[in-house]
Amino acid sequence: MRAQISQYIFSNNELKRFIREQPHWYRTLSRKPELLEQFEIASSNYFEKTIPHRVQKFSQGVQMASMMMGMLQAMKS
Numbered sequence: 001m002r003a004q005i006s007q008y009i010f011s012n013n014e015l016k017r018f019i020r021e022q023p024h025w026y027r028t029l030s031r032k033p034e035l036l037e038q039f040e041i042a043s044s045n046y047f048e049k050t051i052p053h054r055v056q057k058f059s060q061g062v063q064m065a066s067m068m069m070g071m072l073q074a075m076k077s
Contacts, residue, residue, distance in 0.1 A: 001030045008036075018043040 009015045009029075018039075019025050025039050044050050048057075 001026065002033050005029055005033050005036060014047060014049075015040070015043055018046055022046070 009019055022042070025042070028035055029039060045053075048054075
């Protein structure tokens with residue numbers, strides 16, 4: 001793997017953890033370093049850091065709070 005790419009990956013803990021859990025990316029980046037952007041996208045999807053994942057988590061939180069409020073109102077009645 002190129003020194004610049006390995007230095008970039010190992011400077012970011014999340015990317016470092018991802019490449020350790022998905023070692024096929026090490027081989028892929030060694031052969032095709034231009035796939036670094038796809039590697040970062042795969043990492044974001046793996047750790048659920050994309051915008052759709054964040055919206056889903058927020059939505060679930062709001063749904064949970066709504067359910068709790070409904071339960072509290074039902075208990076007051």
